[in-house]
Amino acid sequence: QKEVEQDPGPLSVPEGAIVSLNCTYSNSAFQYFMWYRQYSRKGPELLMYTYSSGNKEDGRFTAQVDKSSKYISLFIRDSQPSDSATYLCAMSSTGNQFYFGTGTSLTVIP
Amino acid sequence: GAVVSQHPSWVICKSGTSVKIECRSLDFQATTMFWYRQFPKQSLMLMATSNEGSKATYEQGVEKDKFLINHASLTLSTLTVTSAHPEDSSFYICSAIDTGRNQPQHFGDGTRLSIL
Numbered sequence: 182q183k184e185v186e187q188d189p190g191p192l193s194v195p196e197g198a199i200v201s202l203n204c205t206y207s208n209s210a211f212q213y214f215m216w217y218r219q220y221s222r223k224g225p226e227l228l229m230y231t232y233s234s235g236n237k238e239d240g241r242f243t244a245q246v247d248k249s250s251k252y253i254s255l256f257i258r259d260s261q262p263s264d265s266a267t268y269l270c271a272m273s274s275t276g277n278q279f280y281f282g283t284g285t286s287l288t289v290i291p
Numbered sequence: 292g293a294v295v296s297q298h299p300s301w302v303i304c305k306s307g308t309s310v311k312i313e314c315r316s317l318d319f320q321a322t323t324m325f326w327y328r329q330f331p332k333q334s335l336m337l338m339a340t341s342n343e344g345s346k347a348t349y350e351q352g353v354e355k356d357k358f359l360i361n362h363a364s365l366t367l368s369t370l371t372v373t374s375a376h377p378e379d380s381s382f383y384i385c386s387a388i389d390t391g392r393n394q395p396q397h398f399g400d401g402t403r404l405s406i407l
Contacts, residue, residue, distance in 0.1 A: 224398035
């Protein structure tokens with residue numbers, strides 16, 4: 182079983198839709214959770230960083246962590262064509278070793 | 292926010308040459324840096340972890356003599372692809388963290404390496 186599971190998609194939504202991206206994990210020791218956005222031929226860009234459980238909101242983005250279910254989510258409200266990218270989840274228990282999902286490819290159609 | 296600069300962004304060279312890629316943390320001290328390789332439409336593949344002042348830790352299957360990593364200062368790590376061949380063509384990305392503050396990884400913009 183992989184440490185982190187993420188549906189690769191591709192996911193295609195109309196502009197303005199709410200997007201839900203998810204990852205599950207198996208290691209209960211994970212306590213740092215991250216979401217990255219990666220455009221083609223660019224490095225991943227940090228979107229959200231959460232410690233332990235709970236929600237975190239930043240503009241149109243909301244990250245949720247449910248440690249009891251070992252499940253994390255990223256919601257994008259009012260999605261825009263510029264949100265079209267690959268979204269990677271990542272997590273860590275110590276802050277020194279990180280485990281990444283395979284990434285979900287998102288396309289927002291104008 | 293934390294900025295990681297990677298240089299060059301794109302390099303094309305002949306088979307057999309060595310290529311050096313630099314990764315710099317511009318506004319923080321990076322005690323740990325990571326080097327990744329990414330093939331088209333695939334996820335990140337960790338190659339090695341480097342800690343400032345010590346030898347890099349390579350992932351299984353990554354040739355140490357092929358991919359030389361140096362992390363001589365708290366703001367600079369380099370990856371040298373020695374005697375590069377076409378199969379080494381890929382997208383190489385570095386990242387850095389300041390472990391003293393439990394911060395996430397911040398990535399450079401990647402280097403596209405094309406070996407002819």
